[in-house]
Amino acid sequence: MSTNFSSLLTGRDLTVSIAGLDGVGKTSIVQRLLREDISEIYKTFGVNTELLDLEGLKLGLTDLGGSEAFRKVLWKAYISRSDAFIYVVDATNSRRLEESRKWFVKALQWVKKRSPVLVLVNTWDVQLDNSELDEITKIFTEKTNSFEIECFSISPVTGKNIEKTKEWLANSIINHLIAVGITVDYFVAYIRTGNNIIEAKIRTPQITLEEDTLFPIIKYRFANEGESMLEYMKVAERQIIMAADENISCWLVTTKNKELEASNLLMRLLTELVSEISCIAKTKKNKLTEADLTSFLINHMIDKQIFWSESQSPMFEISVIDNNN
Numbered sequence: 001m002s003t004n005f006s007s008l009l010t011g012r013d014l015t016v017s018i019a020g021l022d023g024v025g026k027t028s029i030v031q032r033l034l035r036e037d038i039s040e041i042y043k044t045f046g047v048n049t050e051l052l053d054l055e056g057l058k059l060g061l062t063d064l065g066g067s068e069a070f071r072k073v074l075w076k077a078y079i080s081r082s083d084a085f086i087y088v089v090d091a092t093n094s095r096r097l098e099e100s101r102k103w104f105v106k107a108l109q110w111v112k113k114r115s116p117v118l119v120l121v122n123t124w125d126v127q128l129d130n131s132e133l134d135e136i137t138k139i140f141t142e143k144t145n146s147f148e149i150e151c152f153s154i155s156p157v158t159g160k161n162i163e164k165t166k167e168w169l170a171n172s173i174i175n176h177l178i179a180v181g182i183t184v185d186y187f188v189a190y191i192r193t194g195n196n197i198i199e200a201k202i203r204t205p206q207i208t209l210e211e212d213t214l215f216p217i218i219k220y221r222f223a224n225e226g227e228s229m230l231e232y233m234k235v236a237e238r239q240i241i242m243a244a245d246e247n248i249s250c251w252l253v254t255t256k257n258k259e260l261e262a263s264n265l266l267m268r269l270l271t272e273l274v275s276e277i278s279c280i281a282k283t284k285k286n287k288l289t290e291a292d293l294t295s296f297l298i299n300h301m302i303d304k305q306i307f308w309s310e311s312q313s314p315m316f317e318i319s320v321i322d323n324n325n
């Protein structure tokens, strides 16, 4: 199956602020996350913003100037609006570690509660042994226990841990948003298997049957062979997202009156779900049964609380429907 959903993703971009003292290598790291070439790096006056595409998850990177004037006037406004926070420390400059820690602690007051925080220790081109790294890690993670802070070394020159940073960004932001509540009221998956279509409906007890009929668009619609579809719409104060390939069509409806801005994330999650179901269908040679689907959905969507993050017990209906309907 070809998944080219990513090019279709839209929605509000999630943003990550990158702060740290002047000259610690923030811009070099940001440029290395975006492209290989970091030969032309200039001191940041104010803020640089860049867009990082992590296989469809679009992240706005806000690279903040580290000079004292910018720390004082700019950091708060940007950091307090971001979905995640990265702080860069220069491992080769021990003289400024205390100053750096002081600004880190200050910046944490502005970071949105429970947001993911990563400290990157720029090792430049020097080798840092484990005990040196442990020491720096300790300085930046102790007495900051209201946040879960991850810390590792990086080098924009050698590329060390650049991929690891991208993984951290994708995973921690998804986990964070799930933890704070991606709440969905209604989910339907249609899976074409042989001559039949299995319909799996999951909904919260709150959703009424009348509301069910409010979403007449939720009907199976598959993509052409080798293609995929992704659609986003708003109906009756809810966001509705559909992802489909040639055999799987999944729809989800968000909770009413609860503006979830991260439509791009929801689309990504749904797209992943389509791919996962498609993999299972393939291993079963398209003989996916209702039982297979039930166990998959329970494991992935209910036990792991992917969508029902609030303490509700969603209701399940799985049935086989006639393809000729």
Ligand SMILES: Nc1nc2c(ncn2[C@@H]2O[C@H](COP(=O)(O)OP(=O)(O)OP(=O)(O)O)[C@@H](O)[C@H]2O)c(=O)[nH]1
Binding pocket: 020, 021, 022, 023, 024, 025, 026, 027, 028, 029, 041, 042, 043, 044, 045, 064, 065, 066, 067, 122, 123, 124, 125, 155, 156, 157, 158
């Ligand atoms: N050799 C080496 N030089 C680096 C490395 N990272 C950054 N530099 C250099 O250090 C200088 C400052 O790097 P920047 O990336 O501009 O630092 P910054 O944190 O963005 O600085 P401000 O914009 O002033 O806040 C540049 O001349 C970079 O080329 C590295 O890993 N190795």
Ligand SMILES: [Mg+2]
Binding pocket: 026, 027, 028, 042, 043, 044, 063, 064, 065, 066
């Ligand atoms: Mg810079």
